[in-house]
Amino acid sequence: MHKPVLTIFYQFNPWHSTIGGIQTLINTFIKYAPSEFEVRLVGTGSDRTQKVRKWQEAELAGREISFFPLFTLENDNFRSLVPTTIKYTAALLGRNFTSDFMHFHRLEPSLAALNWQGEKTLFIHNDIHSQTKAADDKNAILWRRFPAAYFALESLLVRQFSQVFSCNTDSAQLYRQRYPSMGDRVKYIKNSFDNEIFYPLSQAEREAQRHELAKRLGLSEETRFILFAGRLHPQKDPILLVRAIAALKEPHIHLLIAGDGELAAAVRTEIAQLELSSRVTMLGAIPIEELAKLHRISNAFILSSAYEGLPLVILEALASGTPVVTTKCGETPKLLAPDNGVVCEVRSPECLANALHQVILHPENYPSVSCVRTAQPYAARSVVRDVYSHMFTRWEKRNFLAIS
Structure with a gap:
């Protein structure tokens, strides 16, 4: 047959x-x-x-x-x-x-x-x-x-x-x-999400690899990383994301943007105008294995979208043990719990900045195990x-x- x-x-x-x-x-x-x-x-x-x-x-x-x-x-x-x-x-x-x-x-x-x-x-x-x-x-x-x-x-x-x-x-x-x-x-x-690619590290491994990335980028060892991954497209609203970093008055918090698209030039211009060049790194399109490494060592993942379904990248972040900050769109707000992310009721730089501040400065409230548990049914x-x-x-x- x-x-x-x-x-x-x-x-x-x-x-x-x-x-x-x-x-x-x-x-x-x-x-x-x-x-x-x-x-x-x-x-x-x-x-x-x-x-x-x-x-x-x-x-x-x-x-x-x-x-x-x-x-x-x-x-x-x-x-x-x-x-x-x-x-x-x-x-x-x-x-x-x-x-x-x-x-x-x-x-x-x-x-x-x-x-x-x-x-x-x-x-x-x-x-x-x-x-x-x-x-x-x-x-x-x-x-x-x-x-x-x-x-x-x-x-x-x-x-x-x-x-x-x-x-x-x-x-x-x-x-x-x-x-x-x-x-x-x-x-x-x-x-x-592919659970053979996206998985968490132990806390010691996460810290060691985070220090290594900070050193490679010429940043302080105290640096905490926020990750965005996706197409630089109006749907994802990366300009809002950059403005949120400007509103976040924490010099040791650094944004990594993994992705490319039609708004790449506009994002670079916004970064320059807001004098954020030392706090934001644009990585361009990177292989999925490299993205997985960034998920595992980031302190938070952020989504600033205007509309969504259920983004795979959210599942990939949670599966890597990383809490999520998101605008209120798509299925993500229904997925997140108080101990693995924050949903911003208002799509504004200030609201996103406050949520990031809350997640990154109080990691004990967003344990890796809770993130992984939420993602597991989607393996x-x-x-x-x-x-x-x-x-x-x-x-x-x-x-x-x-x-x-």
Whole structure:
């Protein structure tokens, strides 16, 4: 009997350094895919030397997969005039990637799949309804300017999905309300972190490695680190983050920004104008293993987003034993407890600064064990394997009915 085939659709190259929770989740789904499945990825090429529009065998995290790059995308951390999702959707049109299972991580590309046969699943990573209402930046997402057009497209496409998975309970409930006939197909799914990469250190190891990083950066041994990791995009509001550091009157607290994106230049300008060059280090895009090391030695992780689903980076921080400070958005406020983080009721520099002050100066109130305990149910080995187990059961049932 042939293996069930899962084809994943997303506009990235997993062997190329890229920023984003969607990319990380897809990599995790590939890494932990059981041997009973054949896994394929329809993505993008990372340089002009790579053949495009051809299937090629490859290996990712020890797992053999088939990879089909639709076109070359040399840097997906920056948006171009024509959104990458539009380019990706256009490149899919006229093709047929029918599979036993098809996973889509954006709605728009599924336009090409309307007539494809097989079980289709849509993963919702953000609350699109909140995104279309976002007022902080007119460039946050293209659909914010045309919400009616998006919802018309959504209504056309969403009914083809056998399952709609959302990592945000409010978003899942909203989809059930908008599409009552699909109520049993819309489900909450836990986002998952790779527990082989993100794990805590002992207190002694954490302190030793923190001292080592401070020395490497030319900082005092007393330095305490705040970490931000993510795309420098209006959604994440990194300008607010920098202003929060300015409002935090603690010279030995240092912000590490791991990420890149269209707001990188604006962030650098803000740092210079607020005279924070000695208190903020921009690291650019870094490999996930390097990011994991920073999570393990940071005193706090911060999220200043305007809207979210459940960011993987929050789970990664908690799994590393690091408490979280966040704005009140997405699923994170429902996840955190008083002993592993602080939710800011107001999106202001002062509120974020006060929360950071509270967490960093009173670490005894936010023990590592509490952080890890909260993240543990989201470990990829159990969450992802459970998804595959249900997929395989449905596949076996369909095959049994087909030959009966």
